[in-house]
Amino acid sequence: MATHTVNILNFKFDPDEVSIAPGDSVTWTNQDTDVHTATSTPGANFEIKTGLINPGEDASVTFDKVSSGEVADYFCEVHPGMTAKVIVS
DSSP states (O other): OOOEEEEEEEEEESEEEEEETTTTEEEEESSSOOOOOEEEOOSSSSOOOOOOBOOOEEEEEEETTOTTEOOOOOEEESSTTTTEEEEEE
């Protein structure tokens, strides 16, 4: 199982698309000056919900109940214009 990192900087998720395998984890690291979240959009194949991530902190989600081919778009609840995607391959 691997861990993938998504940096949050300048009000963007970087990378804005991450490919994972079932059982992998994603860690969102907030390098910005404001709080952010990573939250799956309604109707996504699986749930992403980090809660608030303060500046200088990170939050991780392990995707152990996902299947290959599933995709989840996500956004920041505080800044809805921030969007990205997790793809299970």
